[in-house]
Amino acid sequence: MVGIDDVAKHAGVSTATVSRALSGRGYVSDATRAKVSASAEHLDYVVSSNASSLASGRTRNVGIVVPFLSEWYFSSVVEGAETALLRRGYDLTLYNLTGGGDDRRSVFEHFLLRRRVDAVIAVSLELSDDEVSSLHSLGKPLVSVGGVLPGVPSLTVVDSAMTSLSTEHLLSLGHTRIAHIGADSAFDRDFKVPTYRRKGYEQALRDAGITPDPALFRAADFTMKGGFRAAKQLLGQPRDRPTAIVAASDEMAIGSILAARDLGLNVPGDVSVSGVDDHQLADFFGLTTVAQFPKRQGERAVELLMEHLEPDPGAAQPVPDLSSAERVPVPFELVVRSSTAAPKPSTA
Amino acid sequence: MVGIDDVAKHAGVSTATVSRALSGRGYVSDATRAKVSASAEHLDYVVSSNASSLASGRTRNVGIVVPFLSEWYFSSVVEGAETALLRRGYDLTLYNLTGGGDDRRSVFEHFLLRRRVDAVIAVSLELSDDEVSSLHSLGKPLVSVGGVLPGVPSLTVVDSAMTSLSTEHLLSLGHTRIAHIGADSAFDRDFKVPTYRRKGYEQALRDAGITPDPALFRAADFTMKGGFRAAKQLLGQPRDRPTAIVAASDEMAIGSILAARDLGLNVPGDVSVSGVDDHQLADFFGLTTVAQFPKRQGERAVELLMEHLEPDPGAAQPVPDLSSAERVPVPFELVVRSSTAAPKPSTA
């Protein structure tokens, strides 16, 4: 195994110089740097990250903790983060909490804290104050994606604003009987996403002078099947059928479209449907939705972290304290496709 | 930061004993072990994985390389591997090659080789001989999932057998005009999955004395939209319409079901449809499919690796050379749901 001394010998310099030349820290003349790089290349030298970490205290590795992986949102965030890290020469260690309670404790106590990572990205995870402060006291920067953590910079869309937006879109088309498919609070995962999405829908209605009708709300489970069932209930009513459905997720929205078809209803002719996410299937179903960009969110999380891990020396002002900017808003936008249209003129 | 000496002092033993007690290697009396554990717990001691790795040469970390993450199959394999590793006290470092060519080279040269991992799991990745041998020469066990790599134990379903199975299922129901939606070889990703799945379909037909009809094959792209389009072509024919479709993936199968509905055809009344994978949506669409179990595949990969990373001392026979068992077959099974049925008696 070729080590730093081999390179030093080959280049005719000291190991200290090799270290400086290759890591970019400290002064090295351009000539020396070139010589060292050449030797390193020639010998196929790669630093031992362990030795390097042990000596420097930096690991060039960040941990990302997710509750699930095989769901579009989470895997996209991870993908974005991974790409951004790779580009900067960092590794990504994945902690998947699918297992449940025990796993979670173990991850925090035995893994993250093992000084394996320089920083942590928590995705849609409601960390306890203890968990947050143990990270802070270790000096590990922490960023949250998909939910706001007190005292932690949090990259997240404003959930209520997303459904307000799609509801307003439908209102502007002339709809007034607009139903909502979400989930009840019992189903709230970390961060009460369903609750906020429902609130956004209700607020938009109220702003338009419409009182939300509880009969037009159905709780489902964020799956296609759940959306399908809920929509059947909503659309099967022989009278006062809603002319539009605001679903809290694209999967439920797609389920609703399929339910409408089953009932012989035309989308958007008889009923308009909108979702949230811009899931990979949204385009195929012509679904109007409010897009969020999880991949981009993962990248942004890494950028935020990097400002602290590797402060830009040229920066005019010092890096703001990580905990100062609690909520870092991330973009979302309405994508209008073919599942929404003006309601048919009432034939009543 | 509390270190091993603090624990040693607190427990009144030497650091070597602490190391032995906590790692489980070497002899320590039960009493001492208990004492040490108590001290460690009390002081909130966690080993520095870097120092430990540097001294021992083991990292307790395995790398997993995937071409995509936001696809059901890949994220499931990773999830399975992660769970299995976590249980054994290992970390999982994820390398996502989505980026393309440059990333790939960089991953191999600068990351995996940085002695960061004890072993590597390659998912659906056709590694070059160079890549394989550089791993071997570093003494890093390598396991492939989702494709056979020469000289590497490979956990993989026999792709042709999966489609043979679903084709036989359809034949046994009495179908004879069975179409296939796959992808052409230009679309072959690593390992030629589409090609093998097509071969399985053709073989089953031949075994039943039927000559595969090229007109009954359509190339798509493994997506729902692609399956939808291909099925429209197939099912829109005014005469000699196939009575069944064997799709090479569930997504394409679901696209086919939607296409059939669009055309006013009943599934399975007018046309039967089968897929491959048992994707999360398969159940909702009542899709008959050939299930494979990616999560389990990820777990199995870890089990294989562990036999080499931590050989069971009680094992009667020595661990077989990793490269001896090239193809480790993994289970798959036909799941019959409501998208397949006997063809309607011909009314011709």
Place this chain on the structure above:
DNA sequence: CTGAAAGCGCTAACAT
């Protein structure tokens, strides 16, 4: 700008 040398925190012989 470069070199010498002292660790980083732990593990694994080797002794006892």
Place this chain on the structure above:
DNA sequence: ATGTTAGCGCTTTCAG
């Protein structure tokens, strides 16, 4: 069964 001690391979003062 436990202690002593020499590294693991690099980074980083500190001199020069």
